[in-house]
Amino acid sequence: MKILVCLKQVPHKDARLDIAGHGTWIDDANLKFEINDYDNYALEAALRIKDAGEAEVIVATIGPDRVVQSLRTALGMGADRAVHVKDEALEGSDSLGVAKSLAAIAAQESPDLILTGLMSDDANYGLTGPMLAELSGLPHATGIVSCEHAGESITVERELEGGALEVVELPLPALVTVQTGMNEVRYASLKGIMQAKKKPLETKSVADLGLQASDVAPKVTIEKIYMPPKGEGAEILQGSAAEVSQQLVTKIKELGLL
Amino acid sequence: MSKTLIVAELQNGAPREAALELITQARGLGGELVSLVIGSGVAEAAEDLAKRGGGRVLAADDAALADYTSGAYAQAIRRALDQESPDLLLLSNTPIGWDLAGKLAAALDAGVATDVVRIEQEGDDLVFIKRMFNAKLDSRLRVTGSPRIATVQPGACEAYAGSDAGSVESLDVSGCGSRTVFKELRTAAAGGHDLTKADLIISGGRGLQKPENFDSVLKPLVEALGAQMGASRPVVDSGWLPHEYQVGSSGQVVAPKLYMAVGISGAIQHLVGMKNSNFIIAINKDADAPIFEVADLGVVADLFEIVPALTEAVSAAKGG
Structure with a gap:
């Protein structure tokens, strides 16, 4: 079985976000980056299928040189090889441009299963997975919290609203996007990190994927990104911890809860 | 004049709140409004939606659509798009909406904005306002495509409360099917920690x-x-x-x-x-x-x- 896991590198969860001078994205000059949380769970799900039997796990990502670090991390966790798509044509690309590039990788690799995160923690579109499925002619399910593999199909639980789950069976090959919390994500072991250095990592351009720059040109452009306008918001209490606590106690008494 | 097609989700056989919010968004843009209701035995829900501001309501009614599957629902929406050629397609940003929006956009090679909180008309163009970075930042998006596609965040605007008389017509959705197979709905293990009644x-x-x-x-x-x-x-x-x-x-x-x-x-x-x-x-x-x-x-x-x-x-x- 061959599994393709599509990863995105995103700013660290706790990174301070500043808007870049051009006003259309954040200033990423001095940011720490990490693997998108949702994608970590997708990678873990793939590695668990590998652990349970015979599977080759390929990780793919798109981005500048810094994303190689995330691919090495994924290889350290247990993925077998990596594909890095690097091309100026993909700077500022939208979900569809990304999905088209990944679809070209999928066409070259013919995986039995494609896994990726439900969405990215930066732009929060949640589109790449279903787009990649459509472009690759695969059935898909989004936001899964469990995955059982049996023979030529997988059975997954999709998370709906309010604690409801939808059980869906998909014939392979298929694509699923993973919700956070699906599993417990492993850390790369020291041994894993050492081995990762010797694992194959290919770098490809858009042309290597049989695409032209115009194929991946964005249909969605960010005109402006900005701090959300502050509403009235909360009344912020001032003072020492003891003073603030007294004010809170007064409020809790007013509410009749103390 | 522009035309908007909304996909109105149902819950327990009636239009859900998020569907009525899409009506508010679409009506805010003016132009023609067409609503699509998908399922099996949805005639009553379609009538209901028509009375609650849904405009011209298309009922995609077929046994194969009784349970949600991405394949069959996407085909039903494609039939409505082929028939109506709208300028804008709106879905709710729900487990159904995010399952379908990307699939449809890729099939139509169209731009799509998800989890939109507001749509503004600016000249001849539309601007989509969307939260990013888990609501830490807002963005203004321009989208090209025919149609342009957006999913709207539930609760981002008021549900439409008017009672304009609309109409219902049926949409031919025979032969829609899916490779994904719906098995069942489950409730996540409830546990004993009920917070809904806590003060x-x-x-x-x-x-x-x-x-x-x-x-x-x-x-x-x-x-x-x-x-x-x-x-x-x-x-x-x-x-x-x-x-x-x-x-x-x-x-x-x-x-x-x-x-x-x-x-x-x-x-x-x-x-x-x-x-x-x-x-x-x-x-x-x-x-x-x-x-x-x-x-x-x-x-x-x-x-x-x-x-x-x-x-x-x-x-x-x-x-x-």
């Missing part, structure tokens, strides 16, 4: 840093106030507390007399689950955290200083 909920987030701190820092306050403990999604995802503690769109939706959010930044999925609380107190060291937008009272400080001090003050107040 006072104190929820902890990632700001508590490690699971032990729920016991050593948060629990004394919870017990001093006779409150119930809740948690944000990252806490549950990390396995620090079971799912039954989760407040949010995928956990429990609560509205207590007092909700206290401790070390929770306020991702949309959490806010949806608690913003209707009678009174909200937020404690977070990041002054820009979105939680302060929905809170009534805020404390911008280190929770590891405030929470023990508050616990002490509560105990003193009870003793006095």
